[in-house]
Amino acid sequence: MDIFIETIQSLVSDSGFAQLFSADGWKTIVMLVIAGVLIYLAIAKQFEPLLLLPIAFGMLLTNLPAPESAAIFHPEFFQSSTIDYGMVLQQGGLLDILYLGVKLGIYPPLIFLGIGAMTDFGPLIANPKSFILGAAAQAGIFLTFIIAPILGYDLNQAGAIAIIGGADGPTAIYVAKTLAPALLGSIAVAAYSYMALVPVIQPPIMKLLTTKKERSVVMEQLRPVSKTEKIIFPIVVTLIVALLIPTAIPLVGMLMLGNILKESGVADRLVKTAQNELMNIITIFLGVTVGATATADVFLTWETIGIVLLGLFAFCIGTAVGVLFGKLMYLFTGGKVNPLIGSAGVSAVPMAARVSQKVGQKENPSNFLLMHAMGPNVAGVIGSAVAAGVLLAVLG
């Protein structure tokens, strides 16, 4: 009878209910509620569901009340600058091993490989001036980098938070895992949430900074781009970026590898795999493991609120500066460039380009800006990767 009671007592003390009613149990409940809200946003509101759903579920898994011995993820294994692989393999669980892909910087470049295989850089090649708008939109990153230390973040944390302004999830994760791994979960949630909110955040800024006449500009049709140009483009981009900012090679190199596979026309099987199976597998692994880093101790802090606010600031500034540069181009070209395409310089592809199209069509229903906006949009992907390379080179 005593053995029976002892067994029951042991089971109860090791159960999740016992953890829930402990001193810090309220944090667990709050995190589970937040995970639930994110799952709702991903499914019901379709907020970047491909990433947000795995992130939210990873957050749910890691915050489930459980004793230390049954933890699904051990963030303490990855806190030092070097990884104890023996400990990870012997004592770690599934998410610990999968998290190695994040910690070692493997997943984000592979995601970029898939993105490159899905992206058509034709509009950018046809109108190279779009690169200026892609560069301008990265101002949000660097201006946020100035503001973040005022709120008490150190330089590495400021760099990791500022990259949210690039509106590029894999890039944000790639930078955060090096510069501020403790903030990775919060930064990833903020980055993907703002990417999903592009249609809500951008239009008011675009309308505020442009006149009706500017928004109504109809741009000339883009010239056709030859296959040779599309094949040379990824090689040239890789070479130039590699020579200037070698730390950006993992991201930009893989982006261009995916693109040259697509444009060459001789590697259809590889392209299909990169676009589908590879992207999907890496997306699941990345999302779940990044979400698993969002434990209560890390997420329920004033730092997270700061990250959310600074992320919004970075996003808004990036949009605004992109539109302002679009206005400059409008002036210099004698009214041939619609400033709305400047907002597409944030690299939320293709959502930001669609927003430019939608806002432009409200002024002129026969105005089709989508392909013109795709130029700055894909330029922004390269621009944010270059900006990430700069931050990693200086702060990493």
Place this chain on the structure above:
Amino acid sequence: MQTDWGMVIGITITGLLVVFVALILLILCLYVIGGVSVFLKKRKEDKLQSQPKAESVKSVRPEPTVEDSLEEETVAAITAAVSLMLGQDKNFRIQSIRTAQSGVSWGAVGREEGTRPFSPFYQRDRR
């Protein structure tokens, strides 16, 4: 921890400059590549236009006359059968296709002999 504001401003300005320089270099490269591509395309078009037009020997061939009751698939099947019969070395052109007239004649007998495996009488006799 004291923030080194000089470093912050320095990184900000340097970062923006590097991003702009990198992308401006790419713009210049793309303009060069685009310019070369357009130049080569224009040269090719000019070359084609300057060549004397080759005389067209082929005359315009009339379309084959096909009976209204015949479906396109039937015409295709007949053409394929003729091609198979003549072999790969022979070129031919269908002039017209019409239903053979019935009636007792050497032609009718010959058709009956030639299509015997498909004849309903042949099928009946073999059963």
